[in-house]
Amino acid sequence: MDGIDIRESLPGDQGAVLALYPRAFPEEELRPTVAALLDETDGVISLVALSGDLVVGHIVFTDCNVEDSDRRIALLGPLCVDPGHQRKGIGQALISEGIARMDARGVAHVCVLGDPNYYGRSGFLPERGISTPCPIPEKWRDAWQSVSKGEGESRPKGRMIVPAPWRNPTLWSD
Numbered sequence: 001m002d003g004i005d006i007r008e009s010l011p012g013d014q015g016a017v018l019a020l021y022p023r024a025f026p027e028e029e030l031r032p033t034v035a036a037l038l039d040e041t042d043g044v045i046s047l048v049a050l051s052g053d054l055v056v057g058h059i060v061f062t063d064c065n066v067e068d069s070d071r072r073i074a075l076l077g078p079l080c081v082d083p084g085h086q087r088k089g090i091g092q093a094l095i096s097e098g099i100a101r102m103d104a105r106g107v108a109h110v111c112v113l114g115d116p117n118y119y120g121r122s123g124f125l126p127e128r129g130i131s132t133p134c135p136i137p138e139k140w141r142d143a144w145q146s147v148s149k150g151e152g153e154s155r156p157k158g159r160m161i162v163p164a165p166w167r168n169p170t171l172w173s174d
């Protein structure tokens with residue numbers, strides 16, 4: 001992608017990252033969740049997309065567990081791209097970079113709750129074996145999706161166990 005760099009976010013990026021969210025999600029307040037995720041020192045990959053010095057996109061991957069299992073899986077979210085820089089491939093680039101980095105940490109299975117029309121472009125398919133950490137509305141059943149990097153491995157099954165910032169039922173309901 002011309003002129004766009006992706007790197008892990010630094011503590012000094014926090015203000016710019018938090019400023020993106022009300023622009024991309026005018027009807028949803030995600031800043032407390034994002035701030036809490038950025039405070040998690042272990043188990044979170046936070047990537048920014050930069051146009052020059054400007055933060056124009058952000059994504060978080062959280063390293064999670066499966067109940068009664070030693071399997072690790074990741075939760076993707078949130079993801080946002082500044083409205084002035086959307087439809088240039090930044091969102092998809094952040095997704096694939098994060099999946100590759102999670103894979104390098106040994107986490108090959110990544111789940112997301114999001115629009116299947118969008119995440120399907122990055123290979124996500126409806127997830128049936130892993131259940132969400134909090135209940136989701138039935139109409140969102142196909143919005144709970146996953147992608148697996150590892151080939152031929154048996155798929156993880158069970159309830160996803162998440163760190164505190166994700167244990168908020170309002171994040172999982174409409």
Ligand SMILES: CC(C)(COP(=O)(O)OP(=O)(O)OC[C@H]1O[C@@H](n2cnc3c(N)ncnc32)[C@H](O)[C@@H]1OP(=O)(O)O)[C@@H](O)C(=O)NCCC(=O)NCCS
Pocket residue numbers: 024025078079080081082085086087088089090091092093113114115117118
């Ligand atoms: C969704 C979002 C991250 C996409 O970022 P982006 O950098 O514009 O995405 P990409 O350039 O990789 O892909 C753009 C393509 O996806 C499409 N797209 C974007 N949102 C979509 C959606 N919800 N459903 C289907 N397609 C979607 C665009 O129309 C575009 O397709 P086109 O180029 O064929 O017209 C960005 O629009 C955004 O931040 N939106 C507001 C917040 C949000 O909804 N975040 C997702 C949380 S689950």
